Amino acid sequence: MRYGAVTAVEHVSFNAHAGRVTVILGPNGAGKTSTIEACEGFRAVTSGSVRVLGLDPQRDRKQLNKRIGVMLQDGGIYPTARVGEIVAHYCSLYGKGVVANEVIKTVGLEHRTKSTWKKLSGGEQQRLSLALALTARPEVAFLDEPTSGVDVNGRDMIRAVIKNLASTGCAVVLATHELDEAERCADDVVIFHEAKIVANGSLESIRSQSYEIRFRSGIAFDVAALAKYLDFPIQNMGDEYVITGTADAAVIGKFSEWMSFHGADIRDLRAGAQRLEDIFRRLTAGGSQ
Structure with a gap:
């Protein structure tokens, strides 16, 4: 049209x-x-x-x-x-x-x-x-x-x-x-x-196609290296990190092992389907609002 x-x-x-x-x-x-x-x-x-x-x-x-x-x-x-x-x-x-x-x-x-x-x-x-x-x-x-x-x-x-x-x-x-x-x-x-x-x-x-893992850490770590290791994008939201695209138990296991190996702690770990707001913002990012 x-x-x-x-x-x-x-x-x-x-x-x-x-x-x-x-x-x-x-x-x-x-x-x-x-x-x-x-x-x-x-x-x-x-x-x-x-x-x-x-x-x-x-x-x-x-x-x-x-x-x-x-x-x-x-x-x-x-x-x-x-x-x-x-x-x-x-x-x-x-x-x-x-x-x-x-x-x-x-x-x-x-x-x-x-x-x-x-x-x-x-x-x-x-x-x-x-x-x-x-x-x-x-x-x-x-x-x-x-x-x-x-x-x-x-x-x-x-x-x-x-x-x-x-x-x-x-x-x-x-x-x-x-x-x-x-x-x-x-x-x-x-x-x-x-x-x-x-x-x-x-x-x-x-929502079921868009899972995420949210967590906090009191110790600095290499976000880019972790994202590459997991093969999932990671956002630094200021007070927490968000791994987008998965909440799979195997991925959580790999994530926990990597953080432990690199001496970084994990706090307030939450995993589940993304909110519609997060999905919407991801899908409409980069254009005029």
Whole structure:
């Protein structure tokens, strides 16, 4: 997908599954919103194809709109529209028997039904946008930065709504640049960097492929020599060292032997799967953020 001479998305391919939350994660400008907008039918792709529920979002947009829920990054709601009125209007458009007051209560805005969009706080506006996406009883929901500008309690509520939505069998596609949100919400993760996908799979599988050993030492040692001996990269993080790419018992044994032979002690040894934050930083290092 291109905008003039700029490539917004290139060679992207992923699936979102019913009953699961697929998080599209990436720095600002990585191509997340462009990808979601192509899936929603708001943007045409310049090559390749997009299918949502077996339909072409451009050619079959009228059919598709009845089956998907959309939460835009910037809201897209008329400033003087009242909460109760706009939700009721959306419910009537879809005609799927969704009760406006129930949706409003789901996102915790029952005390704001007579308030206009422009009078809501940023977090309340986000919750209203999410409510509108729910009025379709969607089979697929596209949520762009759903917790942006939302306080802690509001985030907890939005996460609960998203998880509940997935439990109904809806395929939830959520775009965010916030690592904490991704780790809390995701069943599957697609990591974007500079318009391309650099990781794609279940959160569990992505983390299981990225192990690390963390430790401290009170005695200086040759980090480069140890890295060469183990054949794994080692980072000096200031107060601790991180061996990336393994947590294998045999490697830990070799590491312990090398440190002992060179008179260096090992403190606070920890081994296990990397955090999503560490994986993300490694995969997106070196580019513009």
